[in-house]
Amino acid sequence: MVTRVTSQAQQSNSLKNIFRITENLFKTQQEIASGKRINKPSDDPAGLRDALSLRTSIARSNQFVRNVDNNRIYLQSGESALDSVNINLVRAKELAVQSMGALGTAETRGYAVNELDQIIAQTIESANIKVKNQYVFAGTAFRTQPFDQSASGAVYLGNSDRFEIAVGTSTNTDFTLAGSETFANDLDPKLTKATQLSSLNGGSGVTSGAITITDRSGLKATVQVTSTDTIDTLSHRINSAGINVSASINSRGTGLKLTDNSSVISHALTVSEVSGGSTALELGILGQRDGNISGSNLNPGITSETLISDLKNGNGLVLNQIGVSNGTASGTVTLSSAKTIGDVINLINSSSLNITASINSASNSLLVNSNNSSTVAIVKNIGTDETAENLGLGGGKNIFTTLFKLRDALKNNDTFAIQASLENLHSSEISLNNNRAIIGAKISGVDAKVVVHDQDVMNNLEQLSNIEDTDAVKSIADLANLQFALQATLGSTAQVLQPTLLDFLR
Incomplete structure (x- = not known):
């Protein structure tokens, strides 16, 4: 049996060969031009999946490194400030010892008071150091000057919260020490149902007034607030306001939490002032959220009733x-x-x-x-x-109390108090050096994290290159072979598909 191959079949096969070779040639040229073996998902679906995962890991590691680089200065500045304070403590101790010596008189102690005033001023300046226009020793109250001098000494106005930044997948590091851990004390009572509103915000209290709460279904209620309220009476008033919102103390025990229980959602949970007041702001719940509102730190002060x-x-x-x-x-x-x-x-x-x-x-x-x-x-x-x-x-850690007491002792020519202050100066030095060691350890820790992340990036980039990058030598050789194959195919096709008289008669 004789099989006849028609001219149309020959043309079809020839064109298929030419198109296939041309497509492979284009793909090879694209690999050489881009340097990448995978230029679209169909090139290698499994390889693309691995490449995307590696890119995510690289981006995550780079972000951790940026977190450290952007915030390391807080630790470095804190270390420098504590070093300066340590020098001042050493000098204060020298003044106390000299005042207790055989040559110490009321007049020489008076001169020592002047120098100690300068030491106190320098220490307050170090404790109020700023980085990026933010106070280093204020906890997370970055805009609040942490220490202020009063008639009774220096008082701490920051909070005890820690400024934490992610430096690893499940690792956060404190980039500051609160002033309550380094220079003075903060008894930092937790918020309870019995806490009086008058004791909030460092004892400044809350201004009497009214707030408006709108739940996520659109129901609205106005709640009256008085400075004599407790957290319990305020919560009860909100809970019985006839809206789908319940008030409680947040899980950290530092502020209020408003939980929206609406079944139909059409609005954001909103807390606003009434008649331009400041009550909601002072309660730490002013604003709106698509979910629940977790209030800011209310910083309750201590009272005689505080447990x-x-x-x-x-x-x-x-x-x-x-x-x-x-x-x-x-x-x-x-x-x-x-x-x-x-x-x-x-x-x-x-x-x-x-x-x-x-x-x-x-x-x-x-x-x-x-x-x-x-x-x-x-x-x-x-x-x-x-x-x-x-x-x-x-x-x-009560450095300011110790320095002010020593100054008063020198001013009053009270040798008993000067002698007693020496022991506190020594313990303050120990506490300060412990905090310097803590900051030094934190700097070493974050630097070690950077080294680890940099190495992870290098390892992931190497693996990514093995998956994505083209083999240049192989691709160039393939390109030459494909170009030769294309020329050969075109030549052989021209020889096989010779035109006949019938082609001109069609």
């Missing part, structure tokens, strides 16, 4: 004894039975040491002063116990 167990954001304090020196009188005060701040104040005031305890102007720490204007009361820790330090009364 010891509620201090340090609910972690509480273990109180034992404090040592007190006041002129020729000295002794210890046992505070282990105290349940509230009021109990602590009463126990100190009822001692035979002629002293008065009170809450400072920022409502975040305690003060102890002598009832005798010619003496200065110095409070210190007993042994390794840190009760005095933790209450903000003296020693350790």
